[in-house]
Amino acid sequence: MTSRNLLVELLVEELPPKSLKQLGNSFAELLAAGLKVQGLVTEETHVTPYASPRRLAVHMTHVAAQAADQAVAQKLMPVAVGLDTQGQATPPLLKKLESLGADASVVPQLKRVMEDKTETLFLDRTVKGALLTDGLQKALQEAIHQLPIPKVMTYQLADGWQSVNFVRPAHALVALHGAEIVPVNILGLQAGRETQGHRFEAKINPIVLHNADSYVQQLATEGAVIASFSERRAEIVRQLTAAAVQENLVAIDDDALLDEVTALVEHPNVLVGKFAPEFLQVPQECLILTMKANQKYFPLLDVHEKLANKFLLVSNIRPTDPAQVIAGNERVVRSRLADAKFFFDQDRKKTLASRVPELNKVIYHNKLGTQGLRMHFVRAIARMIGQQLGDNVLADQAYEAATLAKADLLTDMVGEFPELQGIMGRYYAQYEGLDDDIAFAIEDHYKPRFAGDELPRNPVGICVALADKLETLVDMFGIGEIPTGDKDPFALRRHALGVIRILIEKSLPLELDALIGEVADVIDNQDIKNQWADDWVDNRRKSGEKTEFVDAAHRRIPKESREQLLTFIYERLAGSLREQSYTAHEVDAVLSLNPQNLSDIPKRLAAVRAFSALPEAASLAAANKRVGNILKKTEDSINTEVNTGLLQESAEQALYQALTDLSSKTNEAFSAGNYTTSLQMLAALKSPVDIFFDHVMVNVEDDSLRNNRLALLAQLHKLMNQVADLSKLAA
Template identity: 45%
Template sequence: MQDTLLIEILTEELPPKSLKNLSYVFSQSVFSALEQENLLTIESKATAYATPRRLAVSITAVLDAQSGRKIERKGPSVTSAFDVFGKPTPALLGFAHSCKTNINSLEKRLNNKGVLHYIYEIEESGKKLGSVLIVILQHLLHKLPVAKVMRWGTGTAQFVRPAHVFFMLHGDRVLNESEALLGLYSNSAETFGHRFLSKDRIVIPHADEYAKTLYEKGHVIASFEERKKLIWSKLLKSSESENGKIFQDEALLDEVTALVEYPEVYVGKFNQKFLDIPQECLILTMKQHQKYFPIMNLDGRLLPCFLIVSNIRTDSPTNIILGNERVLWARLADAQFFFDQDRKRTLASRVEDLNKVVYHGKLGTQRERVDRICAIARVIGARLGDDILSSQAGEAATLSKADLLTDMVREFPELQGIMGCYYAKHDGVSDNIALAIEDHYKPRFSGDVLPRNAVAICVALADKLEMLVGMFGVEQIPTGDKDPFALRRHALGIIRILIQKNLDISLKDLVILTQESMPPNIKGDWMLVVDFLLDRARSYFLDQGHDPRIIESVLSPFGKSNSLDVLADIIPAATVFFRTDEGLALANANKRIKNILKKLNQEIIIGASPKTFEKRPDESLFESNAEALLWDCLQEVGNKSLNFKSEKNFSEALKILALLAPFIQDFFEQVLVNVNDPKIRENRIILLQFVRIYMNQVADLSLMAT
């Protein structure tokens, strides 16, 4: 018989930020375990339920017991079952003993290799659903993604929160097992509804009626997704009633969904005088501390009202609204005080106080770090612009960390940089530099916006490079999933800025100029940092959907010493080229040349310029017409390709190389490289080196060979 299965664990309030994931893992784990135990059917589907006080899962078409099955045990081969005297060997006797039978009860059967073996078959009856399920749950709860577990009462049970009710219901039948889960027994399908709106125990008559019964009798919307949709629709409706709009914050929406069982949305107000405070402070206060949704006008400015997602639905919400308003007003008054106090001192006057703040035990204070960032930003400014940009970058870098000492940033660390911008403008600093103070942290996360002006770009690069080179210098290198200083995020930020802002500067140059501003004992190996950055560049291009082989063919030879914005243009051009027959033919020819040179123990030159390569083929040593024709064509086509490359016309630079294909093919068919005459052999090796150098000016074609 099959029917719907329902499992519920009723607890104290579960962690709201992890409830959604906890529910998903719980439901999927139960489903997978039952599937492995052959208790599900093709029609079986899982539905997860999660409220602040319960985890539940409903699975349709679950069997009430496993089907019986035949188990076949294979013993020793017949040839090894008896000794030369015809007596059973220990192997046969041991097999019969383990099967709890005698030798005469064993069967003989050929295996898939045609070898005759002793076999014993037994029929195992299927286990009942309840006995299997309780064991599954006992093992499963210990594997849920829970940061910390709790113990309660005098028992030994441990779970994310104390549990009060547990039951398993198959159709209308309670699965009453002798074993407990978290110290609780599945004796009856009784649960509790809303903490305030429902007092009595609620009986679930059938597993299919769980959500309906909880809603009608317990004032609980059991489905996380249904509550989330309902809350969002109510938020939109309430914001429109205030002639405003709200921006969807998925993390906050998930969190408030995990805090309420029977949601209602109310509108609160605050004094308009608080709008003088930077709206980022107000929004952060509402979202982070109070879980409110701020309302914006059509221009994106904050309105003096907010939305409360309450767990109580009532016709008289006045007390709820007033209570929330009082709490928010107190917090906004604190923010007003911090803002007023902070503006009594300029940012510049706080810079020296950074000497009292330790940045890292081996890297000194924040003041010393600021000096390094300033020096790096000045050099980058001079490389990317002029003396004016260099000077402005240095000024912005000097002030960039001063807001860390303000009361507002101490209270709201997320506002570092943002408050620095406001305070800098209050101090009369130019907008360019003020914006750079805010933007030098960007991008803060994947998909975040980039710095908005040239000064901000210089300081942002300097800040991230100083962090990378410094941490690598003190051997704080990310390993596996450990990255305490978020160096991968900083590296990806550098990559995005260089590419998306079209900056003409290489990773090698950036790292080396950064090292020059570091203490002598902190410099380390610049190659390690560049390789780390190149790994992030590979990830960036992979996320753009490019072929990993093409990415490698460009980054491997040119990633260190060429600007990434140029390489970002080469990769799409190389993608198109290698999709053509000519492109693949050249790639295969290139790989063949590479293999020939390797066999002759020759250096494989990558990324060199033909103009700087010292040796040139001696035309007087050409014995075959194929050699001369290849050399003539190579110089003409190769130089044209170089010209296209200098014009950043990478598609044509690659496409014109296709003219070399027939000449290379003739060379392979008519010329033997490894001849006895050392002069001729050396001359042909030099010719092949030139072919590779010319062909690989845009990408290492050999890496695309089939």
């Protein structure tokens, strides 16, 4: 069959920039997959996606004009239906064969195959391979239908009667197999060989493509377009780096912004702009976010990572004199930065403390009341954690920081840029002269915001971050807002992972179960809720407003929700550990014991890994599993006290002696946190345990002997499973 390279391009109006990269890759993958199913491409086919603001395209090598014929076994019908008692074809079988282009002459060649206890007839036949025209038409329709379009547009075709749905109105379709047009159609467009170049800088419009392989070169030379998303992105990076080096500065690193800008231009041209130095008095996070979010500029930083009063812009045109382009962008950014400066100046006219009462106007959840009520809980929890981790000084600092932590939600700057919550609170706290421990805790209490984010930098921030996340988790679980499937509207999985990371990476001596219980007790504390409710009702009545959230002050946290939350956190912990370097067996062995001090878990995992490397490990793990199964089957409660007078067999006497000799040493190592040493000492038990099971019957008829041997096994089980459940390591 003839094999040539294939090009398909859909020319459209400007595509949504944040989805262009995904749309381009998906279009290529879906189209290639559709052709592969029909046998028109092979494993050798190389697929290259192209995506620019006005086009989705794909180039594929080694595409056949027609797929190879295929020998298939066509399922017909059960033998009992297709053949009569004399083995002759029945009317239903003849009708089926006729639909397949066959007749009664093929009946003797039909195969009989048993399928689910039913004998079925099959016809071996050759199916003609799909033609590229038909195959591409089908693949194109399926690809368009399956594209991950964020929001579909409905628009009218040129005939004025028909309407179609697509991400943006489409204007042209190219389909070239080598130099030949493949006569397919989609979205009311008939395939041809003409496309458009750059709106303003194309040398030739329309561009008549010679063949599938001339696409990139013709778009570049005739149309002033870099068709490849990745090549265009690389060119922007090259120009950004060169321009920044020229200014002795560094362009800010932001992959998402780079992808978005790549999706906005076809012919990138990086220029340098500047703004008045007076704007640098505004926190640089505000200026950076303003330039990135509103204008898609790349701010420039000096060697100390301080913002300079210069920025890089990526233009889509290359004028001889770029001065007017630069000046226009500088005028726009000046007004944007002026807005930021105005917000900053206005916000500083009120203290954070003066904004705290206004938190009662911010609805947190319709079942949980306002941020004002939540603040009362969080600061009480923060004080409690501060007392446990430090002293009264830390507790008081945590209380103050938690009181002010959400106040910046009411500032103009955070109202304009929600991403700056916490950050602006820190700046305003420092402006007011508050202690840096308090100021940084206000910023850090949101951390970690995402996977890999840094943790709070000081003890005050740790207390408030834990309090904020735990209050959210306990309160949300208390009203049944539990994540299901991929739905997690309140980011509870992220909050749980944040709690886990803080407890482990900061080595905090806090027990998880007790901590959740204490948080729930704070939320259930009626004195705290009464204090809030009194203030809330008084303030609302004075202003003539409704008091609908008073009921939120009377809820209690159900006991079962605490247990659900504990399970939820351990599940998140298990998933997180498995994504690291630990095996499922290692993780299960440690977490099966539900260790309450999460900061111990890395040491426990390391100990389990070291134990697993011992030659005695497999045998001891199997024995531990056997012991566990024996103890589970025992209906009566087991007394762990062993009566030495009832140890009749030498094997059970030897095991008891080994346990006696070993227990004090392993317990001492365990108490000191030397988990690896504690587990490695267990190697000495292999021989006495093996001999015990070879020579001693546990479940004998004599009750006293049986119970004594069960007590011995219970001691063994307890000693072996202090660090982890070693039975989980058994194959």
